[in-house]
Amino acid sequence: MVSRALVKEFQRILxxxxxxxxxxxxxxxxxxxxxxxxxLPAVVLRPRSxxxxxxxxxxxxxxxxxLTVRGAxxxxxxxxxxxxxxVVVLTTALNKILxxxxxxxxxxxxxxxxxxxxxxxxxxxGLFYPPDPxxxxxxxLGGNVAENAGGLRGLKYGxxxxxxxxxxxxxxxxxxxxTGSRTVKCVSxxxxxxxxxxxxxxLGVVSEIxxxxxxxxxxxxxMMATFDGVGKASETVAxxxxxxxVPATLEFLDNFTIRxxxxxxxxxxxxxxxxLLLIEVDGHPAVVAEEAEKVEAICRQMGAARIHVxxxxxxRDRVWSARRSxxxxxxxLKPTCVLEDAxxxxxxxxxxxxxxxxxxxxxxxxxxxFGHAGDGNLxxxxxxxxxDKKEWSRVEAAVDAIFEKALELGGTLSGEHGIGTAKxxxxxxxxxxxxxLFSKKxxxxxxxxxxxxxxxxxxx
Amino acid sequence: MVSRALVKEFQRILxxxxxxxxxxxxxxxxxxxxxxxxxLPAVVLRPRSxxxxxxxxxxxxxxxxxLTVRGAxxxxxxxxxxxxxxVVVLTTALNKILxxxxxxxxxxxxxxxxxxxxxxxxxxxGLFYPPDPxxxxxxxLGGNVAENAGGLRGLKYGxxxxxxxxxxxxxxxxxxxxTGSRTVKCVSxxxxxxxxxxxxxxLGVVSEIxxxxxxxxxxxxxMMATFDGVGKASETVAxxxxxxxVPATLEFLDNFTIRxxxxxxxxxxxxxxxxLLLIEVDGHPAVVAEEAEKVEAICRQMGAARIHVxxxxxxRDRVWSARRSxxxxxxxLKPTCVLEDAxxxxxxxxxxxxxxxxxxxxxxxxxxxFGHAGDGNLxxxxxxxxxDKKEWSRVEAAVDAIFEKALELGGTLSGEHGIGTAKxxxxxxxxxxxxxLFSKKxxxxxxxxxxxxxxxxxxx
Numbered sequence: 001m002v003s004r005a006l007v008k009e010f011q012r013i014l015x016x017x018x019x020x021x022x023x024x025x026x027x028x029x030x031x032x033x034x035x036x037x038x039x040l041p042a043v044v045l046r047p048r049s050x051x052x053x054x055x056x057x058x059x060x061x062x063x064x065x066x067l068t069v070r071g072a073x074x075x076x077x078x079x080x081x082x083x084x085x086x087v088v089v090l091t092t093a094l095n096k097i098l099x100x101x102x103x104x105x106x107x108x109x110x111x112x113x114x115x116x117x118x119x120x121x122x123x124x125x126g127l128f129y130p131p132d133p134x135x136x137x138x139x140x141l142g143g144n145v146a147e148n149a150g151g152l153r154g155l156k157y158g159x160x161x162x163x164x165x166x167x168x169x170x171x172x173x174x175x176x177x178x179t180g181s182r183t184v185k186c187v188s189x190x191x192x193x194x195x196x197x198x199x200x201x202x203l204g205v206v207s208e209i210x211x212x213x214x215x216x217x218x219x220x221x222x223m224m225a226t227f228d229g230v231g232k233a234s235e236t237v238a239x240x241x242x243x244x245x246v247p248a249t250l251e252f253l254d255n256f257t258i259r260x261x262x263x264x265x266x267x268x269x270x271x272x273x274x275x276l277l278l279i280e281v282d283g284h285p286a287v288v289a290e291e292a293e294k295v296e297a298i299c300r301q302m303g304a305a306r307i308h309v310x311x312x313x314x315x316r317d318r319v320w321s322a323r324r325s326x327x328x329x330x331x332x333l334k335p336t337c338v339l340e341d342a343x344x345x346x347x348x349x350x351x352x353x354x355x356x357x358x359x360x361x362x363x364x365x366x367x368x369x370f371g372h373a374g375d376g377n378l379x380x381x382x383x384x385x386x387x388d389k390k391e392w393s394r395v396e397a398a399v400d401a402i403f404e405k406a407l408e409l410g411g412t413l414s415g416e417h418g419i420g421t422a423k424x425x426x427x428x429x430x431x432x433x434x435x436x437l438f439s440k441k442x443x444x445x446x447x448x449x450x451x452x453x454x455x456x457x458x459x460x
Numbered sequence: 461m462v463s464r465a466l467v468k469e470f471q472r473i474l475x476x477x478x479x480x481x482x483x484x485x486x487x488x489x490x491x492x493x494x495x496x497x498x499x500l501p502a503v504v505l506r507p508r509s510x511x512x513x514x515x516x517x518x519x520x521x522x523x524x525x526x527l528t529v530r531g532a533x534x535x536x537x538x539x540x541x542x543x544x545x546x547v548v549v550l551t552t553a554l555n556k557i558l559x560x561x562x563x564x565x566x567x568x569x570x571x572x573x574x575x576x577x578x579x580x581x582x583x584x585x586g587l588f589y590p591p592d593p594x595x596x597x598x599x600x601l602g603g604n605v606a607e608n609a610g611g612l613r614g615l616k617y618g619x620x621x622x623x624x625x626x627x628x629x630x631x632x633x634x635x636x637x638x639t640g641s642r643t644v645k646c647v648s649x650x651x652x653x654x655x656x657x658x659x660x661x662x663l664g665v666v667s668e669i670x671x672x673x674x675x676x677x678x679x680x681x682x683m684m685a686t687f688d689g690v691g692k693a694s695e696t697v698a699x700x701x702x703x704x705x706v707p708a709t710l711e712f713l714d715n716f717t718i719r720x721x722x723x724x725x726x727x728x729x730x731x732x733x734x735x736l737l738l739i740e741v742d743g744h745p746a747v748v749a750e751e752a753e754k755v756e757a758i759c760r761q762m763g764a765a766r767i768h769v770x771x772x773x774x775x776r777d778r779v780w781s782a783r784r785s786x787x788x789x790x791x792x793l794k795p796t797c798v799l800e801d802a803x804x805x806x807x808x809x810x811x812x813x814x815x816x817x818x819x820x821x822x823x824x825x826x827x828x829x830f831g832h833a834g835d836g837n838l839x840x841x842x843x844x845x846x847x848d849k850k851e852w853s854r855v856e857a858a859v860d861a862i863f864e865k866a867l868e869l870g871g872t873l874s875g876e877h878g879i880g881t882a883k884x885x886x887x888x889x890x891x892x893x894x895x896x897l898f899s900k901k902x903x904x905x906x907x908x909x910x911x912x913x914x915x916x917x918x919x920x
Binding site: 148155 | 561642
């Protein structure tokens with residue numbers, strides 16, 4: 001699909017050393033973190049300026065060449081898997097923090113900036129960029145925008161879309177589109193920035209991102225509540241919210257996940273607990289003290305066996321890094337780890353957790369469940385071996401059952417991992433035919449040659 | 461444009477008494493709150509169910525009939541002014557609050573619900589719906605969604621788009637489109653809800669809105685700081701934000717506005733002050749006490765002549781209702797009141813206020829300036845008489861100069877009033893040709909007969 005002449009053209013724009021054609025290079029960018037078949041791109045490009053990015057996009061458009069933009073490839077729904085014979089465009093060289101504006105509380109970044117790097121840079125100035133996806137140490141802000149990445153702090157602070165004030169992106173044709181503003185309020189024109197967020201690279205190629213910052217909360221307190229029954233833990237989540245307390249983080253781990261994480265991280269988690277809640281409140285010191293006390297009292301009333309408040313920052317960090325190791329820990333147990341993120345209104349968490357236990361039993365599959373219980377976003381994780389065809393068909397049936405249940409409970413297919421290719425066939429079930437048609441019309445209008453990450457979200 | 465047969469069809473769908481054809485009825489819906497020529501629609505329709513709304517939309521589509529949805533008509537940029545010979549669809553009968561979910565913190569409403577009614581209903585349950593446009597006592601949530609309405613609390617709490625979790629709307633063809641979710645996190649499919657917010661009725665007809673609610677702040681404190689120089693007041697705004705304090709409200713009034721408001725409301729405002737800041741902090745009582753003290757200290761350091769803290773709720777309400785009367789008070793002075801909302805990054809407020817004084821002098825026009833200084837969203841208000849052609853041409857030149865300056869300072873054409881027809885010719889200047897083209901492609905794709913509020917935002 002990529003002719004010799006076109007390769008030469010790419011080399012002319014980017015320089016020879018930024019155009020990768022060897023199979024080993026292409027194989028490196030053939031997959032992402034989803035359990036899906038890798039797809040070899042024809043060529044991998046590494047632009048070093050927005051201008052190069054735009055020229056490459058226009059060239060793909062002119063030649064009808066599928067283009068998949070890739071940050072760190074931590075995508076969990078196949079959004080970064082390229083099209084066969086297509087182009088992968090790396091954002092790794094577009095990694096500049098262009099501005100941190102302390103007076104007006106925003107930052108301007110290129111798409112390849114690693115999330116944790118921006119966080120650290122703004123924290124050094126007493127500011128806060130809250131969205132903290134599990135992969136924040138390696139993932140990029142461009143990827144976060146493409147996937148509308150969530151994280152542990154979604155409950156109180158929202159997700160990526162709540163922080164995108166403006167974008168500059170290239171339309172498929174290579175034309176520059178600016179949208180949004182450096183002002184808190186902006187209603188000039190269509191909110192194209194919001195449309196681009198979560199569109200998984202199918203509507204435009206982002207070259208610059210304006211992100212809202214907020215003051216860093218001056219205090220925080222983390223605690224761990226241990227429960228001898230899963231039901232008690234999940235009902236505690238609802239009880240906390242019912243008291244009008246919105247913790248920064250409210251995480252759930254079932255026994256299977258607790259044991260696996262403890263094996264992996266030796267953080268001192270209670271391996272005999274049926275379930276754990278990890279809770280952090282933050283804000284003004286007086287509020288933190290009061291809310292921590294209230295949360296502790298609620299946990300106790302709801303029957304927590306033990307409540308442990310982190311004594312210092314080191315202990316707090318140990319607990320959170322244990323929680324953040326849940327996925328790698330689970331992934332070590334079996335060759336294939338299917339991480340789902342069906343999401344329900346938070347009051348339906350007890351029903352969803354019960355349903356996950358039933359599904360685990362029915363399909364005879366180990367399912368470890370953890371996740372952001374406070375915002376109804378659970379990560380049931382099925383451990384399996386994809387090469388075992390018989391078991392794999394049970395896994396597929398279990399995943400279907402998880403989605404069915406989430407939708408039945410008024411939830412959604414994906415809280416934060418995206419639709420990609422992994423879930424696009426379920427989308428009509430959630431929204432109906434009208435939504436798919438409307439979405440396809442937009443896609444076809446702005447990308448008539450269907451070059452921008454084709455097949456993702458709304459299918460081919 | 462509307463045939464007898466079509467009128468009969470509308471009457472069959474809605475009932476005769478919900479189809480208005482008399483000139484007096486049509487004239488009532490020919491204008492909105494913007495200073496623009498009224499345009500007579502051919503017929504005014506009042507559907508009483510979502511189903512009727514969908515059928516009416518489909519019928520307009522089939523007949524190529526322009527359709528403008530209208531809530532309370534408080535629009536300030538011409539977005540509710542119909543097309544000549546077109547249809548006005550009233551949402552006044554679609555006014556049910558369908559659900560207030562206390563466990564999951566959301567509300568589901570029809571588009572015709574008045575904003576203040578939802579606010580009161582959720583406050584009675586200890587919950588909070590923050591977006592508070594100036595017209596909140598009469599405007600509708602459907603209109604707020606169409607315009608992405610802001611308000612006084614935008615600084616701390618954001619605007620309408622920050623609270624829209626999901627929408628159901630009719631595509632131009634009458635097909636139902638669902639988007640978003642009742643869950644805090646949702647990345648299923650394109651974020652069509654966010655695209656619809658602020659699209660001024662040009663992309664779909666909203667029938668149901670899911671709105672995020674938050675816990676009601678338990679305490680609040682309002683204060684008024686008086687300054688003998690405009691510069692001192694505007695620099696104080698930046699100084700407060702620089703101290704990492706984000707008040708719920710941070711309003712500015714210049715002397716002209718103060719005197720006019722005091723004449724109108726007799727609220728006891730200091731008529732000899734060069735400028736006033738009205739500031740409210742809210743949240744936990746300890747935080748409120750601390751932040752109020754800090755804000756007071758900053759105002760004093762910045763040279764405030766006098767600082768008065770509201771002693772009780774009654775006094776607080778008096779101050780805010782005086783502020784909310786700024787527009788009607790100014791509007792009484794002269795036959796025509798041109799209310800602008802050019803918006804700048806908040807650190808540029810002093811420069812913008814200076815520029816407004818220069819523009820007032822240059823074009824020999826009285827400009828009263830007030831507004832949401834904390835989020836950079838000022839409302840320079842030009843008092844004039846549109847029938848005076850010579851003066852009116854100076855007004856038009858002054859408005860152009862205001863936009864030029866806002867863009868030059870890194871701001872935007874509209875913070876919260878929308879583009880409508882009033883500002884669409886300036887849009888390319890803010891964003892460039894690529895943005896207009898991209899927007900037009902979307903509009904043409906989802907509304908091929910161009911029936912949905914044609915001409916608004918991106919022009920004809």
